[in-house]
Amino acid sequence: MIKTTTGPGRPRRKDPDEVRQALIAAARDQFAQGSFKGVSVREIARAAGVNQAMVNYYFGDKRGLYEAMLQETIGPLIRTLEEAEARGEVARLEDLIPRHAATLAANPWLPNLIIREVLYGESEFRNLFIEKFASRVAAALRRAIDGGRDKGELRDDLDPRFGTLILFSLTIYPFVARPVVERAMGIPIDDAFAGRWSEQILQLLAPPKPPPEDEDP
Structure with a gap:
């Protein structure tokens, strides 16, 4: 599970390194079962437990995540x-x-x-x-x-x-x-x-x- 950080009066925030690693781990699991075209960013993000916008934020796009x-x-x-x-x-x-x-x-x-x-x-x-x-x-x-x-x-x-x-x-x-x-x-x-x-x-x-x-x- 991805840890979150928070301060007084601030919304919960997920640790960036853990988000990145969670996306890579989820991509590994998804691409092990399906092709690059067949696996969607939405599926990877769902498996990682994060918003799919995080893929673009950390890796640029699905190809960047694949390379990472x-x-x-x-x-x-x-x-x-x-x-x-x-x-x-x-x-x-x-x-x-x-x-x-x-x-x-x-x-x-x-x-x-x-x-x-x-x-x-x-x-x-x-x-x-x-x-x-x-x-x-x-x-x-x-x-x-x-x-x-x-x-x-x-x-x-x-x-x-x-x-x-x-x-x-x-x-x-x-x-x-x-x-x-x-x-x-x-x-x-x-x-x-x-x-x-x-x-x-x-x-x-x-x-x-x-x-x-x-x-x-």
Whole structure:
């Protein structure tokens, strides 16, 4: 419930930060079930318990709220990349892949939204997602692959372009195909899945281990 503030003789006033967060949470719930066109501002505002004018006040319009919802979800991953690069470092795959997988695991609605709105939806949202989110993550992954190869942490024959595609594909697929993964393969996508799956992905890209040296007779 959104808290309200009041003073002597003043009408009750809702906390701005809580109103904003309530709208983002309501948008997440509504867009998880319906398309951008199919979900109305009125429905989002009703679910948030506020007047629909608050959407325009805080976000400009429904598109602004949609972008803020994605930023709230994917933003922490992107900030991790940018903070590492601000220190003159290249983010490592050991940090990126688990965080990427954890983001998807914590937001099971996100992969389906990407498929519905980005892959099969209108180009407006496809361009928004690619330019503001996917392209930034892809660029950081490629730099991480280059850095890992230079340090001998990854296969030296790994093409960074295809390596980026492999990482994107492997990371997101279990969450898109969750019913198949759980029922046909018997792999539960539980709280521990993101960490275990990240380890498997990194092992696939690791350089082969040298053969054991023969012991002297």
